[in-house]
Amino acid sequence: MKNLIRLTLIFFFISVFLSAETDNPFLSLNFNLGFSFIGQRGNNSEYISSVNPFPLTPSHSVTSVGGNINLRLRKKLILGLNMEYSMNKKLSLIDPSDQDELVVDSIDFYNFFIDLKYMFSLFNLNSFISFGAGNNITKGCDETWATTKKGYKIFLPEIDSRTSPIMVITAGIIFPLSDTLNIFTDASSYYLINEKISMFRISLGLSFTIIDDAREQK
Amino acid sequence: MFITNTTFKRGYFVKTKLFFSFIILLFLFTPFISANQRHSYKQYFFQYQNGEILYKGVKYTDNSDNFLNNDNGKFILKFFDCNMIHLKTITIDEPGVIQSDRRSFNQIKGSIIKKNGYTFSITISRKFDPVYVKFFRKADNCDTNYYQQKTTIINQQPEKDKLLFINQVKLNPNKKHKKLFSSINDAIILSHSKFIDNGPDKRRTDIVFIPIDYYDYEMDSFHKTIHNILYNVCWGGWTDKRTFFDASPIKEFKKLFNFHYLDIINFPLDWNKQINCTGDDCKEWLDNYVKNYINTPPDIYVFITKSYPWSSLTSFWYIILRKDACGNTLLRALARSILGGRLYNEFDAEDNYADGKALNKISDKNITIYTEREKIPWKHWISSTTPLPTPNNVHFKNSVGAFEGGYDYKYYYYRPQEKCVLHGDLWDFCKVCREHFTITLLKHWIHPFISATTNTPTSDTPINSEDTPILRFSVTIDAGLLAMFESAEIVWFMDDRKMNNYDGKSSIEIITSDIKAGKHIVKAAIIGQVRGTEGFIRKYIDTNFYYSFNEFEISKGRYRRDR
Ligand SMILES: [Zn+2]
Numbered sequence: 001m002k003n004l005i006r007l008t009l010i011f012f013f014i015s016v017f018l019s020a021e022t023d024n025p026f027l028s029l030n031f032n033l034g035f036s037f038i039g040q041r042g043n044n045s046e047y048i049s050s051v052n053p054f055p056l057t058p059s060h061s062v063t064s065v066g067g068n069i070n071l072r073l074r075k076k077l078i079l080g081l082n083m084e085y086s087m088n089k090k091l092s093l094i095d096p097s098d099q100d101e102l103v104v105d106s107i108d109f110y111n112f113f114i115d116l117k118y119m120f121s122l123f124n125l126n127s128f129i130s131f132g133a134g135n136n137i138t139k140g141c142d143e144t145w146a147t148t149k150k151g152y153k154i155f156l157p158e159i160d161s162r163t164s165p166i167m168v169i170t171a172g173i174i175f176p177l178s179d180t181l182n183i184f185t186d187a188s189s190y191y192l193i194n195e196k197i198s199m200f201r202i203s204l205g206l207s208f209t210i211i212d213d214a215r216e217q218k
Numbered sequence: 219m220f221i222t223n224t225t226f227k228r229g230y231f232v233k234t235k236l237f238f239s240f241i242i243l244l245f246l247f248t249p250f251i252s253a254n255q256r257h258s259y260k261q262y263f264f265q266y267q268n269g270e271i272l273y274k275g276v277k278y279t280d281n282s283d284n285f286l287n288n289d290n291g292k293f294i295l296k297f298f299d300c301n302m303i304h305l306k307t308i309t310i311d312e313p314g315v316i317q318s319d320r321r322s323f324n325q326i327k328g329s330i331i332k333k334n335g336y337t338f339s340i341t342i343s344r345k346f347d348p349v350y351v352k353f354f355r356k357a358d359n360c361d362t363n364y365y366q367q368k369t370t371i372i373n374q375q376p377e378k379d380k381l382l383f384i385n386q387v388k389l390n391p392n393k394k395h396k397k398l399f400s401s402i403n404d405a406i407i408l409s410h411s412k413f414i415d416n417g418p419d420k421r422r423t424d425i426v427f428i429p430i431d432y433y434d435y436e437m438d439s440f441h442k443t444i445h446n447i448l449y450n451v452c453w454g455g456w457t458d459k460r461t462f463f464d465a466s467p468i469k470e471f472k473k474l475f476n477f478h479y480l481d482i483i484n485f486p487l488d489w490n491k492q493i494n495c496t497g498d499d500c501k502e503w504l505d506n507y508v509k510n511y512i513n514t515p516p517d518i519y520v521f522i523t524k525s526y527p528w529s530s531l532t533s534f535w536y537i538i539l540r541k542d543a544c545g546n547t548l549l550r551a552l553a554r555s556i557l558g559g560r561l562y563n564e565f566d567a568e569d570n571y572a573d574g575k576a577l578n579k580i581s582d583k584n585i586t587i588y589t590e591r592e593k594i595p596w597k598h599w600i601s602s603t604t605p606l607p608t609p610n611n612v613h614f615k616n617s618v619g620a621f622e623g624g625y626d627y628k629y630y631y632y633r634p635q636e637k638c639v640l641h642g643d644l645w646d647f648c649k650v651c652r653e654h655f656t657i658t659l660l661k662h663w664i665h666p667f668i669s670a671t672t673n674t675p676t677s678d679t680p681i682n683s684e685d686t687p688i689l690r691f692s693v694t695i696d697a698g699l700l701a702m703f704e705s706a707e708i709v710w711f712m713d714d715r716k717m718n719n720y721d722g723k724s725s726i727e728i729i730t731s732d733i734k735a736g737k738h739i740v741k742a743a744i745i746g747q748v749r750g751t752e753g754f755i756r757k758y759i760d761t762n763f764y765y766s767f768n769e770f771e772i773s774k775g776r777y778r779r780d781r
Contacts, residue, residue, distance in 0.1 A: 038781055041780065048775070049731065049775075050683040050730070050731050050735060050772065050773070050774060050775045051683065051684055051731075051775045051776070052775055052776070052777075053735075053774040053775040053777070054777045057780065062781075086781070093777065095774070100774070102777065104777065104779055105779065106779065106780065106781055107779050107780055107781055109781045138780070138781060141779070145679075145680065145773075146777075148774060151736065152735040152736050152773065152774045153680035153735070153771055153773040153774065154773055154774045154775060154776065154777055155680070155682055155773055155775070155776040155777075156776070156777055156778075156779055157776055157778055159778070159779060159780075199781075
């Protein structure tokens with residue numbers, strides 16, 4: 001959380017500093033809906049009877065909502081402050097020893113990051129790629145007991161809320177609908193540095209332009 | 219010599235004649251004497267309302283007529299309120315005019331005394347000893363409407379005549395024979411005796427005798443009744459000297475039982491109706507009622523009545539016995555109660571024909587409607603050469619078969635053997651009933667373990683094999699019960715399957731990771747034979763005398779949730 005505040009402050013000061021020099025101030029507010037794809041975790045070879053009965057968490061996707069604020073720094077350079085929230089999902093796990101099934105909720109998580117978008121035209125479409133850095137925050141939860149399909153109890157230990165740094169690469173396309181409204185789609189790849197896990201996200205969103213001096217000058 | 223001799227003979231003759239005349243006269247008068255003696259009436263204290271005090275009476279039954287000369291007693295009455303605060307002592311100096319009412323035998327009534335502003339009518343009814351009189355004062359600040367206080371009324375002279383009841387002046391003499399039932403609120407437990415003590419009540423089968431409608435001066439008679447039931451020979455006593463404790467399987471399991479009696483006065487027969495209970499709620503009420511005297515809830519209650527239309531009545535957990543019942547009536551009643559596994563009656567009433575067919579399709583324990591060998595519940599006792607149904611003749615006198623008559627019917631129901639306690643025989647159960655009784659005692663009434671310990675959690679939290687790698691169970695055996703056994707060995711079961719490595723051990727350890735995930739029950743049991751019961755059981759009984767531990771659950775392990 002400290003990192004997040006620090007990042008926000010950095011973002012704020014950099015943007016104030018840089019935007020002062022821009023000729024065409026630009027600010028937009030974006031909302032998006034997407035899917036985060038999470039790769040598999042663990043391996044069936046790690047199975048230990050009555051200790052680790054569900055060693056493999058399969059790859060899965062969770063629904064996520066996001067929002068960001070974009071601020072133009074240079075003509076083709078946009079700084080973004082991004083937030084995404086991924087809602088938990090029922091995961092179906094299989095005990096490799098007896099094919100017993102456990103359905104369990106995955107854990108909610110947030111992504112906060114700042115990125116720098118480079119705008120360019122690709123086949124006459126407004127496109128961008130961006131590089132970002134920030135934090136992935138998982139929500140904590142209490143310990144509990146779950147019951148498998150065959151009626152066995154399994155212990156779900158408590159999870160502390162934790163933060164891990166991420167790196168994000170995004171590519172997207174923007175379709176203008178009106179002067180102030182754009183629709184966009186993008187795809188992001190996340191890498192969790194500490195855990196050496198990558199995630200992938202695609203999203204579709206709406207962008208509302210709040211300030212656009214360049215447009216007014218036309 | 220000759221004359222003297224004759225005189226002697228004549229005198230002898232005259233004396234003999236006199237003697238016989240006296241006997242005949244006595245015989246002729248007997249109906250009157252016994253009628254007098256049997257006569258009893260219920261009498262109450264009656265409410266006496268004089269300002270604030272309300273007196274209420276105690277029922278008693280009067281059998282004596284020895285009262286007439288003892289009307290000059292000096293009486294002290296003590297009254298208490300519901301908080302046990304002494305209210306008033308009244309000394310009655312002058313009994314005043316005493317009248318005897320011949321028709322109602324033992325009643326003297328109508329002595330009016332003025333003392334301390336109160337007017338009483340004293341009815342001296344008879345002597346008995348000692349006297350407990352309950353006085354009630356309507357309570358203003360007390361929770362209960364009436365408080366019962368046991369008080370002695372002291373009759374200072376003559377010493378042996380202690381008596382008495384107070385009646386209201388306006389008592390209508392014509393109503394004194396009206397049947398009044400005693401109230402459960404009037405009952406008082408005087409004392410308790412555990413007269414056969416084979417060990418702690420918790421691990422023994424407790425049988426409690428309770429007197430119904432007895433008054434305190436009748437307690438000796440109540441005790442004598444218990445003694446007669448347990449230790450007297452029965453009507454066949456001139457040939458069969460056996461008594462209650464000589465009957466199998468009571469004989470072999472004698473050490474299992476504790477016997478108690480409670481001296482209770484005025485305990486009504488319809489107590490359960492009065493408290494408006496049914497089934498096990500009644501037992502719970504009664505257990506609670508006797509709790510101050512018998513801590514552990516008793517297993518079987520035996521009510522002794524002075525008069526009851528039948529010699530006995532058996533329900534699941536209680537038995538009503540008339541005071542003239544013999545020990546084998548108790549034995550039969552116990553066999554039919556939960557103690558004996560609720561065996562069926564095997565009587566075959568001559569005039570009970572069941573209207574052409576068996577009304578209840580019973581085929582269980584000791585009664586069946588079937589004569590096909592395979593359908594008979596006790597087929598393991600029937601030899602292949604015994605015809606079915608079995609003719610009731612000398613050839614099959616001691617055989618187990620299917621004899622027609624039982625379950626109170628002459629036909630259509632079959633019993634296992636010609637003779638059985640449940641068929642009215644004196645002390646011997648048939649082999650089938652004896653087997654069922656024995657198995658029931660072994661499986662349900664013997665609790666051979668004093669204590670058991672385990673490190674499994676008692677809540678329903680499943681065990682994690684990482685945190686609880688080893689489960690420990692141990693038991694302590696009751697040596698008193700073990701003494702009954704010819705041979706006995708502790709064996710252990712998990713989920714009703716015997717664990718082979720732990721035979722004979724009183725404590726065991728199980729490695730959690732060896733157990734499949736899920737719910738399990740570990741049980742300790744004793745497998746053995748009670749001394750003297752060789753050949754009693756032919757039916758296969760897998761195990762007996764369980765000590766169950768709490769059910770515990772092994773979890774599959776843990777799973778750490780994540781994104
Ligand atoms: Zn029988």
